[in-house]
Amino acid sequence: MATVADWLGAACLVAGALLSLAAGIGVLRFPDALSRMHAATKPQVLGVLLLLLGIALRLRSPADLGMILLVAVFQLSTAPVAAQMIARAAYRAGRLDRGLLDADELAERGADGGSAGPA
Template sequence: MVGTVADLLAAVLLVAGALLSLAAGIGVLRFPDVLDRMHAATKPQTLGVLLLLAGLALRLRSPSDLGMIALVALFQLATAPVAAQMIGRAAYRTGRLDRALLETDEVDGPAPH
């Protein structure tokens, strides 16, 4: 009984995580410039992976797998923002951004409108 409930919950979590990852992918395709795209690549993607991992944990339920899943989740949370920041910084410093989309840029003076 408990196993069935856990399996059901796992299925829901896996589908939700997959949908969020799909939305992240669509965002990366549709957002207009690099910086906007990095938003899509960090938030829904991170939560998507976390939900997938939670689903996996509920389905596998063995201690060794749980340890591995916890590690993946931890490193995902720790590294995704760092990767996004590195890419964002590189894009900003090399001027690969669409200034027409910016309301303001306090680092480099207000954007020309």
């Protein structure tokens, strides 16, 4: 049984490393801030979670599993918030091509992203 878990752990480590590599290449190669933000969050988070799963399958002690779980929870909770802040900052700074947006909901609120209604 340990051999199967070791092979699954190795496969998760390789897949996670490849996804993290793809995220790094995407950050370097994509042309605009929104594309880079997508590459920095989506495959990177999945890559880190696969790496953590591979490590968990290798270590298997309760203390290590608890620490790995904490790292996974923090990664899942901070990456979407960071992506939202990067997108907002890029939008406000005018560092993106608005023609690439499917819907520009912030344009209705004004340039600062505040509410459109009276104060």
